[in-house]
Amino acid sequence: MRTAKRGAFIVLEGCDRSGKSSQSRLLYEFLTSNGYPAKHMHFPSRTTEIGSTINSYLKNSKELNDQVIHLLFSANRWEFLKEMQNLLNTGTTLIVDRYSYSGVAYSVAKGMDFDWCMAPEKGLLRPDAVFYLKAPIDYLIQRDDFGRERYEKKDFQSKVANVFDRLCEEQTEFWHSIDASQSEAVVFEDIRLKAMSVLNKAKHKPLCLL
Template identity: 35%
Template sequence: MGIQAVIIVIEGCDQAGKQTQAGLLAGALNRKGRKARVFAFPDYTTPVGKMMKKQLEGRGFEPRVFHCLAAANRWEKAGEIRAASSGGSVAILDRYRQSNMVYGVLNGLSRRWLAGLDAGLPRADVVILLDIKQKEAFRRKPSGRDPSSGTHHSPSRWQQNTGGPPRQAGGRLWTRRAQRTRCTAG
């Protein structure tokens, strides 16, 4: 039996360190001879991603429309994710279906409806939630780093002094498997 393909998702509130940890994990896997590729969502380089970026910069959409766009953005990359996770390779996703579920539930949308948007997408083998207090995450955020800064998912909306949407959705969507795991660069 050969090495299995793997899809790992790293989730967490804005500025939790998802991009950093995804890069560290990919680097460690590559150094050990395991091919790994990182995907980040939303992916603002795709046609749907460009529409999402405009929305986050101020042109608002009704929540159902935004969540449909987020799902379409993942569908744009589904083939690449499947290819990147084939033949023993690892696809590492910085946000994925789980983020849409968390934000959608907090927007008052049905879990069933949200799950239907992603039915058929590649499924994660492992989902890691980086649990950090949002106040700490925003303290270290570089100004202007991402287009959602101060808009649709702004800290004043859900995230100030809490763990942001992942923590607020809590037991409705997440099952805690470990309290703390230390990540290192090597």
């Protein structure tokens, strides 16, 4: 069912330390300061019981097998489906730091099957746009705090980047590659311009599912 004016669903993806958190915050602040209803979200959301388990795993204080943690990441996104639908349908734009694509990229990088990893995401909301912050891994590992969490290892991040590249190539209709090795201001201006176009196009479109 079409709504009169809905918010846009924008996701920022990329390897660790590619600038997703900073750029998603900047975009959220730009929108709200210019009168656009917006909400900033981050996955995994560590506020729920499932999110707390994920947090323990990421901080290396809990061990889980690869299939279990993959499904927990997916379940964490499902926990917020209704809230996200309601916000979008009432005109709020969602700026989301990581989504289903991170879940798939990180699990496939471990050697898991791509289609198996995508299966639990079917039925979740499809973004109107994914901004893929892309930069050489050798550049990213020089950024502050790299290596603090479980997946922040050079070889592993290279494998993650390969999966993101595949997703970007296969879903060109709504994926946008952004050169994240540029200055924060230049990256943001690129994202800002693309985001405003996405907001205008999303107004009268129905929500789509993965």
